[in-house]
Amino acid sequence: FQLMLHDEPGVLSAILACFARWHANILTINQTIPTGGCALVTITAETEELKIALEDLLADLRATGGVVRAEVLAG
Numbered sequence: 001f002q003l004m005l006h007d008e009p010g011v012l013s014a015i016l017a018c019f020a021r022w023h024a025n026i027l028t029i030n031q032t033i034p035t036g037g038c039a040l041v042t043i044t045a046e047t048e049e050l051k052i053a054l055e056d057l058l059a060d061l062r063a064t065g066g067v068v069r070a071e072v073l074a075g
Contacts, residue, residue, distance in 0.1 A: 001043045003061065004068040007034035011066030012041065018060050023049045038068055 005011045012031075019026055025046040032040045047054065054072065061070040 001045065001061070001070065002073050003041045003043070003070045004038050005041055006066040006068065007037050007039055008066050011064075014064050014066065015041070015043075015061060018057075018064055019043070019045055022052045022057055022060070024057070025049065042073070 003015065005015070012029075016026065026043060027046060028042075028044040030042045047057075050057065052060070058070055058072065061067060
């Protein structure tokens with residue numbers, strides 16, 4: 001997953017809670033240094049145990065406060 005997030009306290013935490021809520025297993029998290037108030041975050045996750053459709057997970061991520069963009073890079 002690749003997300004563009006506002007550089008604000010709690011945004012990444014809310015994203016991780018979203019993954020946990022739907023039973024995605026986080027493998028890696030990589031973040032760029034924020035510039036212009038935003039940071040690019042790449043998250044690798046196992047989704048075999050996902051309790052929601054992948055498209056619905058993306059919609060949930062996009063609806064999370066502080067998310068500018070969310071997309072699946074591979075899946």
